[in-house]
Amino acid sequence: MAPSKLILAACVAATASGVHAEPRSYDASRADQFLNAQAEDIVPEERESRAVYARHAAYDAAMFGQVAVLTYNQIYAQAVDRQSGEFVGFNRFAHDRNLATPGYAPFKTPNADTLYSNAYLDLSQGPVLLTVPPTKGRYYTVNFLDLYGNASNISARTHGTRGGRFLIATTDWGGSVPAGVTLFRVTQPYMWILMRIEAESPKAVPEVRKLQDQFILEPTTEPSGKVSYPAPATLDDPAGFLKILNWVVENGGVRNEELGHIHPWRGIGVGGPVSVDEAMSDEAVQEGVRAGFGDAKLVIMRNLAQNGTPTNGWREPFDIGRYGFNYEYRATVNTLGTGANVRLENFAFTTFEDAQGEPLDGAKHDYVLRLKSAPPADFFWSITVYDGQTQELVPNAKSKYLVGGNTPDLITNKDGSVTLTFSMSAKGPNAVPVPHGLFYLALRAQGPRREMLDGTWRPSPLKKLAK
Known part of the structure; x- marks a missing residue:
């Protein structure tokens, strides 16, 4: 078994058994004569060591800050940049x-x-x-x-x-x-x-x-008007990214428990007395930061396939919208798309493959999905088709993009099961058109019921139909 799978298996087993190897923590402020440092930490004087230091700090900052920077870019477009076509300002819908x-x-x-x-x-x-x-x-x-x-x-x-x-x-x-x-x-x-x-x-x-x-x-109050906002940036612009992250840390803050985590980034311009420009004027730091950001981008992109737990060919979310200290998972989920809700509110499954593990492809096959019952939801459920290349809804003559509990005349079988078909030539209320090529499905349950939350109900795999 690969090392990563061994680690994952061990974590799952520990969770299932209720045995957690959690590190012990303590409140140092309650100890007699415990003093915090007053001076800044050292930044290595030797060039190669300084580049290594910057690379590690940058990787950590990029992974931690990915979602914050993506969200900041959205804020900038709608609430800050008056030249943006999206601008409406703060505190307005x-x-x-x-x-x-x-x-x-x-x-x-x-x-x-x-x-x-x-x-x-x-x-x-x-x-x-x-x-x-x-x-x-x-x-x-x-x-x-x-x-x-x-x-x-x-x-x-x-x-x-x-x-x-x-x-x-x-x-x-x-x-x-x-x-x-x-x-x-x-x-x-x-x-x-x-x-x-x-x-x-x-x-x-x-x-x-x-x-x-x-x-x-x-x-209830007027905005201060004194806040300055850095320009939008991405992982491909490390200096711009770090300027945004510094803004987030200073103006949005971090959890009390994360102050120690972000402390080493002061040497690359985040959360300390040194600006990003000052830090990056050092060629060794600049070299290390660029390498660290390259590492982070590579890891995030390779992690995308691990977004969720495999279930019958579908992937179901875990801890989505409540990330704790799982910064790698948080960066991965939000690189796919910001705005994920907790699964108590919206339980979403996705699938890109059929029962044999082959990619869903409307040019090659029609597909059938037989659910033992309608997805258990207090409000409503739906299954939506998306183009595998563009991640967008699929154009079709019927302008039909989903099937669900609100679908008029949806047919439920006598035993309570629901049979749905996905085909380029979709016909009937239980069918949805798919593209001539790769596609994927998202099953959403708004207000999932207990049997979905506890794993009793899970979607079945998609099966091929002969064309």
Whole structure:
């Protein structure tokens, strides 16, 4: 067995048995005469050693910061850059007024049965008041994501559909909460809201648009206007990336438990007295940083195939939207796409292969999926087809992109099972068109029930049908 699989197997076995080899920790502040360092740590004087130091620090910073930088780039486009076509500013919703269709621009692998809205919150000067209207049983989620992709929700699952008013505040805010308002605390002063409202069909869109306008954000204070924002960057621009990460650390912060983790990055310009430009003026540091970023990018791209646990040819998420200290997994998930919710809210399976492990290919085969029962969800479920090359919805004459619990006239077998087909010549309510080429499926359950969460229910593998 490969070393990585041995490690994974050992971790799974330890979790299953309830035996954890957790390191012991202690609170040094409670010890007599324990003193913290007051001087800066050393940066190696010898050139080769300095490059090695920078390479390790850069790899660590790139892996830790990938999701933060990706999210920051989104913030910059919608809330900072007034020249952007996406600009609306902080603490305001930008609503998508139509269901996603082929060519949907904001992101890949979109839902095709919800309308999206985005807002970026600036809570640095105080809370924001959120009004949620009654949705009359219609599913919605106001999904909060911090700069590190950790998710929380005000949703039909967590708060029902009667509506309410919520004061969105950071954990260190200490003001008073108005009568009739519920306090909802978030981790950071800069947050992303990705809101989804169920639209069971195109006919429901006008009603959902009206609901979108009734979700209202009201700042309780004026923004400071004193914050400067670095330009967007990616892993291919290490200096730009580190400038953003430094901004995130200074303005968004990190968990108390992570202060020690980020401390070594001070020597490459993050979280300390030395700027990124000053650090990178040293050729040895610059060489090491570039190598470290190259390492991180290579590892992330090779990790993409490990996104989720294999199940009957599908991959199911683990700890998505709640990453803890799993920085490699966090970077991998968010490189595929930011905005992943916790699976208590949205349990999503994906599959790229059939029962024989061969890639799904509409040019070669038709496919059948026989589910022992409809996916157990409190709100709704759907299975959506995506082009394997573009990660977008598949153009077709019927403009049909999914099948699910909201599909009109969906046929359920007498034993409660559901048979679905995926074919270029799809016919009937239980069939969805696929492209002439590679494709993949995403099965989503909004408000998954216990039998999905505990593993009792899992999707079956796709089987080939003769053309």
